[in-house]
Amino acid sequence: MINVLIVAGTAPRQDSVLADALERFRREGVRVRLIVDFDLSRISLDPALAELRGLRETEPDDRLRRAMGGIEGSRAVWVRAWHDRVVRQWVHEADVLVSMDMMAVYAVWEMGHRRPDADACHGVGPAARAVQARLAGVPRPKRGLRDTVATRTGIVVRGTRRNATSRARRAMRIGMAPAVMRSGAGAWFWRTAVAAPALPDRIRTAVAYRVHQRTVEADRPQQAAAASAAAAARLEDPRARATLLNREASWELAIGHVPVCLREAVAAELAVADEMLRKKSTLKAAHAAHRAMKLLFHRVVHFEQPTSPLAENPAEFLAPLWDSATGRALAAAQGRAQAAATPPTDRPLHLLILTNGAGHPAGALRQRYDGRPDVHVRYVDLGEDVGDGPFRTDPAAQLGHLLAGSSEYGNRVREWLRPHLEWADIAVADRAEAAAAMTLVDPGDTRIVVCLPDFELLGPWPQLTDFSRVDELVLSSTDLLDLATTMLPRLRADQAPELSVVGDAPDLRAHQRPKDPAARYTLGLLGTNSVDARWAVEVLRRLRATDPRYRLFVGGDDLTPPPGASVRRYHEEILAELAELERSGAVTRVEQVADVPEALTGIGVILGSPVRETFHHAHIEGAASGATPILRNWPILSGTARGVRTLVPAEWVADTPEQAVRRILDLTATEQSWRDNGAAAAAEALATWGGDASGRQFDELLRIPLADPVG
Missing domain, CATH: 3.40.50.2000 (Glycogen Phosphorylase B;)
Incomplete structure (x- = not known):
């Protein structure tokens, strides 16, 4: 007699389809056994058609509970089946193994390794054909000793690997308990473990990341940084090292911590950028530099702490950027082809105000000069007026342009901005993002004035602004101007702009x-x-x-x-x-x-x-x-x-x-x-x-004639 074992992981939508197949098997003298991993009340079959076994009908014992820990889906079907003594006996007696749905495929695959002489099928159609072949006496391919040994070895290896993985996970859970991570012995053990020689990079980075998380959660950030450094030192691939350190730093930033490994993570990303730059792969270099700058200027570091390291010691904080080949390439001055022209006297002054977020001073300048007969104002808010055009800024694209000296992104910006600059006598860029975009383009003889809000000094965009193309930089106080010159080496170069202070106050x-x-x-x-x-x-x-x-x-x-x-x-x-x-x-x-x-x-x-x-x-x-x-x-x-x-x-x-x-x-x-x-x-x-003190200061700064006192 031919034995057919069918496994169903989910209840069939139509019992009639399964019943028809079972009826056909019975007419052919085939014994059918059906294993289901759902409530038996959800299936209605004639008991004469098949022996039925429900995997969920008995309460699981402690051994099964341990085996099921964290397992879901198709693997859970297999684990429940193989822990059933009756099912194991049915598998050893089966000639045809059949999976009725995708949830049952893995279980049948495992059963096939334990019953290599059986046919393993998916669906009742292939199962019927396998039964017909056996009834017709069609010979099956012979399996030699090598196949049998390989099959049994595969089962043992998989079981051993799963047991080892399970034991390792349990050991990691115990070994990474907060009390262990806070102890000196625990810190030494894990620092040694992640730096063990001959450990594959994939495993080293995964374990090091988990160790870093648990150590930070145990309130030992210095120990976390030491373990990270030990693991990173063993990674031969610079990209893998940067990925590990960036992942750890980003995780800490996401929970509101300033990472101890911040400097190392930034330096690792910049090292990758430098390597890509040497290989003339400027796009990859730009992406690595962008990852570094996202860490370097993250708001958690500068705005969510009592103070900012960028304000306290800019030279030290920005040293990884300035000392890298990528940083030096970004800081290279492009200059302008000609000096700014003097304001016209035979027609109204053309004033372009470029911003990416209306506020002071852009709004105040627009209010002051719009409508005056001697000044024609063109006001462009990059956030509203440009929409999805070239100025919906892509920092990585801007970095790529600066590193390569040219790019498709730069061409789009130039094409869009050039008509505005050709029209303007004076262009005022309010906000650092607008200034960085504007200085991608040689301004011709247009005078360029950049007004930086105080808080934007702590962001990345001033670092990406080519101040050799700026005629005047304006901040709201002498101390902030002094801070800017410390943070921005370009302001100390030969082609640096004039520096001005204009109080950013409204009309009172x-x-x-x-x-x-x-x-x-x-x-x-x-x-x-x-x-x-x-x-x-x-x-x-x-x-x-x-x-x-x-x-x-x-x-x-x-x-x-x-x-x-x-x-x-x-x-x-x-x-x-x-x-x-x-x-x-x-x-x-x-x-x-x-x-x-x-x-x-x-x-x-x-x-x-x-x-x-x-x-x-x-x-x-x-x-x-x-x-x-x-x-x-x-x-x-x-x-x-x-x-x-x-x-x-x-x-x-x-x-x-x-x-x-x-x-x-x-x-x-x-x-x-x-x-x-x-x-x-x-x-x-x-x-x-x-x-109107600030207004008069801007009149002088922009070379605009004083307004009629009577008017």
Whole structure:
């Protein structure tokens, strides 16, 4: 008698198809046994057609539970089947093995290795043909001793490999427990393990990455870095070394940590870039350089910590970039073919304003000069006006152009930008990304002015700007200009641009309105997406512990968390704090402040706690309105000689919430003291930034004739 063993991993949609096949086998005198890996209630068959065995009908024992640990899908079907004594007997007696669906294929494949004389089929059609061949006596290919030994050896090897892998995984889980990773012995063991000689790179990198994760999670970043360095030193392939270190550094950045191996990861990627550059493979070099710069200028490193290593010691932090052949190639000056022409006197001045995100000073310049008869303005916002054109910037493509000296990307940028530059007498690039794109093109005789927001100094785009094609670089303070010259070697070269300081303040005249007496106890925080609201909340809580009349007005777009685990946690926490304070009446939140001067009439103390810039406009506007400014010293620069005190009076600045609270209590002790201090702040703001001081500075900078005083 011929024995047919059918395995089904999923319930058939139509029992009739299976029943017809079984009926045909019965008529031919074939014994059929059916194994199913689902509830038997989901199948309805005549018991006379087949012996039925359900793999899920009995409770699994401890041995099966251990074997099933972490196994799913088709392999789980096989493991459950082979742990069934009856099924094992059926396999040894089977002449034809049949898988009814994809979930059963692996089980039948394994069974075929254990019953090599049986036919293994997928589906009832091939099974019927195999049965017919056996009934007809068609001879089967003979299997020699070598085939039998190879088959049995394969089974043993697979079983041994699985057992070894399972044991290794269990050992790694135990050996990577936090207590082990924190111990000196554990650190030594894993550092030695990942640096073991003759270990394949694939295994070394996988184990090293897991060791790095577990060691960081155990709060031992230095030990993690040491293990990473030991593993990386054993990797012969520079690409593998860079991949490992980049993966580890990126993982730490994703959870909000500054990686100890950051410098090593950047250097490894730049080493790959240098090698590709030597081989004239500029595209691969550009991609490696891009990976390095994403690590080097990651926001976690510069904006989510108390200070930035780029601000503290730019030369040391940027040394891997500047010392690499790739970095030197990126910094090579292209220069311009001719000097900028003098402004025309026989026609209106043509002013091109190029930005990639409207704001100061681009918006202020447009407002000042648009509509004047002596100035024709062309305003281009790369984010809105260009759409998916050449300026939807691809950093790797821009890097490739700089490294190769030419590229299809550069050709597209030149084709798009050239008509604008030929029209313009003066082109102002506001924002670093716009400046980097503009300097890909020789500007001809157009005068180029670049205005950099303070926070963009801590990003990659200034490093990709060819300042040999810039005539004037503008920042908002002398200290930030000094910081820029330290960060950007091109600004110290022979072809460096002129350096200027223009205070980035709005027109303050509209803010001088009478104060509501109740404003004395109201703190104001405007522009929530560019400030550290937690600092303001801490000041408020301390004030209310002394006098519950103090409250906080929060105005601006709702907090939008940028990517990054630590930033998301911060936003979730601060939103919860603000919601709690709103319920108690201590905080009022307004998402849209349509009339800022009117809102300031109800604010007596204006708080400034910027995290991405030193010149936060809200505190200058608040001071002009008569609200006393209390400004947090910008964290990025607070530990250096540069800081907010170089921009505003020292008495406006507080280094800690405690200092802010003491100053507010003193300033608002009486209504008269509050009004006197507010008047002094308004006088200071108007004297320094009022009367359109910034506008006149730009008139002079852009060589634009002074506007008619009467007009």
